[in-house]
Amino acid sequence: MSVEIFALTLLFSLPLGLLVSFGRMSRIKPVRYLVNFYISIMRGTPLMLQLIVVYFAPYYVFGKTINGFRFPAVIIAFSINYAAYFAEIYRGGIESMPKGQYEAAEVLGFNRFQTFFKIIFPQVIKRILPAVTNETITLVKDTSLAFVLAEVEMFTMAKQIAAKDASIMPLMVAGLFYYVFNALVAMVMDRFEKKLSYYR
Amino acid sequence: MGNDVLLEIKNMKKSFNDLEVLKDISLTVRRGEVISVIGPSGSGKSTLLRCATLLEKMDEGSLKYLDSYAADMVDGRIKYAPKSELKKIRNYFGLVFQNFNLFPHYSVLRNITEAPIHTEHIPERIAVAKARELLKDLGLSDKENAYPFELSGGQQQRVSIARALAKSPEVLFFDEPTSALDPELTGEVLRVIRKLASQKMTMIIVTHEMQFAREVSDRIIFMENGVIEVEGTPDELFNSQHGRLNEFLGRLKE
Numbered sequence: 001m002s003v004e005i006f007a008l009t010l011l012f013s014l015p016l017g018l019l020v021s022f023g024r025m026s027r028i029k030p031v032r033y034l035v036n037f038y039i040s041i042m043r044g045t046p047l048m049l050q051l052i053v054v055y056f057a058p059y060y061v062f063g064k065t066i067n068g069f070r071f072p073a074v075i076i077a078f079s080i081n082y083a084a085y086f087a088e089i090y091r092g093g094i095e096s097m098p099k100g101q102y103e104a105a106e107v108l109g110f111n112r113f114q115t116f117f118k119i120i121f122p123q124v125i126k127r128i129l130p131a132v133t134n135e136t137i138t139l140v141k142d143t144s145l146a147f148v149l150a151e152v153e154m155f156t157m158a159k160q161i162a163a164k165d166a167s168i169m170p171l172m173v174a175g176l177f178y179y180v181f182n183a184l185v186a187m188v189m190d191r192f193e194k195k196l197s198y199y200r
Numbered sequence: 201m202g203n204d205v206l207l208e209i210k211n212m213k214k215s216f217n218d219l220e221v222l223k224d225i226s227l228t229v230r231r232g233e234v235i236s237v238i239g240p241s242g243s244g245k246s247t248l249l250r251c252a253t254l255l256e257k258m259d260e261g262s263l264k265y266l267d268s269y270a271a272d273m274v275d276g277r278i279k280y281a282p283k284s285e286l287k288k289i290r291n292y293f294g295l296v297f298q299n300f301n302l303f304p305h306y307s308v309l310r311n312i313t314e315a316p317i318h319t320e321h322i323p324e325r326i327a328v329a330k331a332r333e334l335l336k337d338l339g340l341s342d343k344e345n346a347y348p349f350e351l352s353g354g355q356q357q358r359v360s361i362a363r364a365l366a367k368s369p370e371v372l373f374f375d376e377p378t379s380a381l382d383p384e385l386t387g388e389v390l391r392v393i394r395k396l397a398s399q400k401m402t403m404i405i406v407t408h409e410m411q412f413a414r415e416v417s418d419r420i421i422f423m424e425n426g427v428i429e430v431e432g433t434p435d436e437l438f439n440s441q442h443g444r445l446n447e448f449l450g451r452l453k454e
Contacts, residue, residue, distance in 0.1 A: 103255050104301035108367065109290045109319035118314065122305050199304045200349035 002143040002154045003181075005074055009139060012079035017086025024091055035087075042084030048148050051077040055149050074146045082139060089131045093124035126196040133189040137182050154178075204230050205266075206292075206371050206402055207252070211273075212261035214244075214251055221247045222258070223426040229371060232400040236413035239423035240448055245406045248423070249375050252404070253295045254286060265292040266370065291320065294364030298376040300356045302348040308335070308359050309344040312366045320367065327366070334362040338392055354385035358392055372396070374405040390416075410452055414438060422448070 023035035042050070055073040058066045097120055105115040144155035158174035207229040214222040221244045229235060237245045250256040252263065254270060257280065262272040270289045271280045280286065302311050312331040316322040335341050338358045348356055357377060364372055374393065378386040390412050396403060397416050407413050413420055414434040422430040422437060422445050430442050437445065 098301075100297060100299055100301035101303065104297065104303070106255065107253055107290065107293075107295045108315035108363070109287060110315065111287075111319075114318060118318070119303055126305070199347045 002140075002146075005078060005143045005146055006140055008075045009078040009082055010136065012075065013082035013086055016079060016083035018090050020083050020087035021090035021094065024087055025094070039084045039087060042081050047077070047081050047142060048145050050081055051145060051148050053077075054080075070149050074149055078139070078142070078146075082135065085135055086132070089128050089135065090124065092131070093128040094120065096127060097123060126193075126199075129189065129193050129196065133186060136185055136189065140182050140185060141178060206231050207404075208262075208264040209248075209252060210262045210264075212248070212251060212258050212263070214247055214256065214258045221426050222251065225261070225426075225428060227421070227428070229402060229404065231370075231402055233418045234397045234401075234403045234416055235405070236417040236420045237404065237406045237423060238408070238410065238413060238420060238448075239429075243423040244426040245423050246375060249295070249373050249404070249406055253293060253373055254290065255295075265289050268292075287319075291367060292370045293373060294367055294369035294371075295373045295375065296357070296361050296364050296377050298379050300348070300353075300360045300380070302356055302360055302363070304348050306347075307344065308340065308346050308348070308351070311348070311359060312363045315363070316366050331362065331366055334365055335359075337395075338362050339388075352385060353381045354388040357381065357389045361389075361392055361396075371402040371404065374403065374407070376406050376408065378407070378409060408452070410449065424448075 020035055020039070023031050024039065026032050026035070051074060054077040055069065056065075058064065058069060101119055101123070102115060105119045110118065147156035154177060155171075155174050158170040161170040162168055205228055207227070209225060209227040212222050212225040212227075213220070223244075225244075225248055227235075227248075237248065239245050247256060251258040258271065258278065260273065260278055263270040264272075268285060268289050269281055270286060271278055273279070281289070303314070306314060309328065309331055312334065313324070313327040316327040316330070317324055332341070332344065335344055338361065340355060340358055340362070343351060343355065343359070348359070351359065357380075361372075361377075377393070378389050381389065386409070390409065393403070393405065393412075394416055405413070405417070414437075417434055419431065420434055420437045421428050422442070424444055430437060430440055430445050432440070438449070440446070
């Protein structure tokens with residue numbers, strides 16, 4: 001379950017974060033303010049609370065709970081939370097791009113869409129990769145928070161076994177799993193970085 | 201006679217906040233002409249280039265390439281042409297930047313072919329053939345698979361000239377093309393520009409290389425404080441009695 005939360009959150013939050021970063025940099029003031037507010041909430045309140053709020057949102061909005069909403073709630077809460085962080089990483093990357101790249105593209109006749117996706121974004125990815133790796137590793141460890149919605153995830157399971165057996169060994173084993181998984185994440189990201197090191 | 205004129209700028213004005221950078225610039229460029237723009241920094245020469253290449257919007261005046269108005273005054277207000285028209289007009293000119301602005305994630309070849317393929321929809325085979333020809337002309341045949349960071353400044357600038365030429369522009373602008381280069385590398389770039397001049401490429405060059413401007417230009421424009429102070433042949437300019445021009449040229453000799 002932890003791995004699913006991890007994978008689905010990445011899948012949704014990475015593109016969503018890009019969209020949010022566009023909103024954050026929008027020329028339309030209300031959009032910018034709205035997105036700023038959203039980011040401040042996501043970063044300013046505990047993810048644990050956000051999980052609970054998302055889970056109970058249908059109840060407060062529609063007056064009833066939805067069956068089987070536990071897992072989707074976890075994914076939604078994680079995704080919108082991580083999208084906010086990723087958005088700021090994207091923004092940092094995009095704003096660090098020299099103006100000359102945009103100007104060269106403009107003079108050569110690329111439209112705005114081409115300029116972004118052909119010229120700017122590939123270079124942004126290279127710049128933000130270390131920061132994205134950081135977030136991704138944090139996400140692995142954050143999956144343990146899914147317990148607040150009684151989602152079965154590894155660390156809570158380990159805690160229960162530990163309580164039953166009166167031993168910290170299960171927790172240490174869980175810790176080892178996180179460590180190994182994160183080592184794997186770091187390795188994959190490192191390979192990505194190497195792949196992008198063909199240019200400077 | 202009309203199509204002899206490639207570029208016509210009339211009464212161009214541009215301010216940044218309260219600072220009037222271009223005060224009333226008019227300039228006509230004919231096919232095959234090489235024009236150098238000189239003047240102290242802050243005189244507005246770069247802004248003139250940026251307005252002419254649509255990187256900056258001017259506040260007043262008109263800008264015409266061949267028979268197409270990029271901008272014109274309508275009822276006392278400036279009006280830019282619609283996007284589609286501007287896209288067409290962008291194909292009339294190329295710009296070589298001071299800092300090259302090559303795309304670092306593309307190989308030399310792709311830097312040159314990307315725009316023709318994706319903005320003009322020229323078949324890849326043809327774009328690549330043309331790029332190789334340009335690279336050969338510029339002495340960079342062996343560099344087509346290199347990435348910009350692997351090249352010297354002079355080589356990068358020559359690639360950026362090839363990139364600008366790949367779109368077969370009618371007129372080529374240079375914004376201080378050698379200012380970011382080490383002195384020993386300026387020669388190779390100037391040689392390329394000289395060669396283009398001998399091939400009758402229409403060029404407008406903002407430069408601090410006076411000797412080069414003198415030798416390559418049909419006309420030199422001296423700008424100061426947002427106006428064209430002196431305009432003439434190199435001989436006229438370098439023998440001019442204009443006080444501030446002489447002062448400027450004198451300062452450079454020191």
